[in-house]
Amino acid sequence: MKVISLNFLTCAVKSCKSSGAAFPLHPKDAELVQDDIELNAQMLLNILPRLDWAALRTNATELGFPELPAELPTREALEADEKKLKDLHHLLVETQIMEGKLVCRNCGHEYAIREGIANFLLPSHLV
């Protein structure tokens, strides 16, 4: 589970559909690995306005990263500063949760992560 995915995933449980607390999911007992992936600057700039920065700050802290700046960096700032862009790339695309859980603060459901793959299959009464 990459951090970029975490920034877009919500709890899948039916009763969590319209709850603000169902996003973001919160990693628990997370084991991280860092992959080596080529920087895709255009893709990052493209999704920048769609990132939920507050959620990303929360998740980054939970995963043990140093605190992110309070404000979403602007496109111009990232274009001008390769280092900033690479940091974002490193966090969003290269960082993976290999083992652990994702927890919903609204319903308490825990999604297991194994070998990097989060299990979002739900028992039918939660769908």
Add this chain to the structure above:
Amino acid sequence: MSRPEDTLAADIHYNDSEARKYTTSSRIQNIQASMTRRALEILDLKSPSLILDVGCGSGLSGEILTAERPEDGGPHTWIGMDVSPSMLDVALQRDVQGDLLLADMGQGVPFRPGAFDAAISISAVQWLCNAEASDTSPAGRLARFFDGLYASLRRGARAVCQFYPKNDQQKTMITRAAVRAGFGAGLLEDDPNTKNVKLYLVLTVGGSAGDGRGGDITGVVDGMDNVDVLDSRPKAADDKSGKGAIKKGSKAWIVHKKEQMERKGKVVKTTSKYTGRKRRVAF
């Protein structure tokens, strides 16, 4: 020919030995790759995008997204969901770049609204026509999938689902569920009336598109739709004769695209007069 969809649940059918075929059979790999390339062509993405791959399996389709060249708008980043642990296991072994999720599309699409620039699904959605358990219905699963997919796409986005309907009834059932969810929808058929026929459900999310045109199904299918009535082939060929760089969106480019489409097959827009006459897909 018997269809696995009729007898087994997807996660049972796609077991380890079935999944292995997706690494060992170059025939399967070629077919999946060419259908994915076709879907990408229809998506017509202009820059590196975030794409959802529904029923990503072993990642054959996703790898094509990763490999898309910069001059063609790539490379893309993708997130795949699949219900079969065996297929995902093969994806892990093949070390694909996309992020993988074990999830059942019939339970919905668990992403926040507007997350993706586009979605593809190659050879998967026909599985929704078979209820997985006694407490679910195909109609309910189709609705949850298409409603969820619609919400997860940004305004102006497109999705392309290549699928294998068992019959016209399944084709209608799937397309209708997409339209009910709010999509603009068209059906594109490559190599019609052959045993290699391939069906693509082309979906658009309305609203202001980033590039100002992706959201309207008539915009997407217009050029293609004309293929059906393009009986002035020689004229079209003339237009192309002035070589050189064809600018995207220019008349020459559109004509060129039309010809490409024509060579490959034809498009039936769901609301076009052709639909009523030939297929009777009523939404």
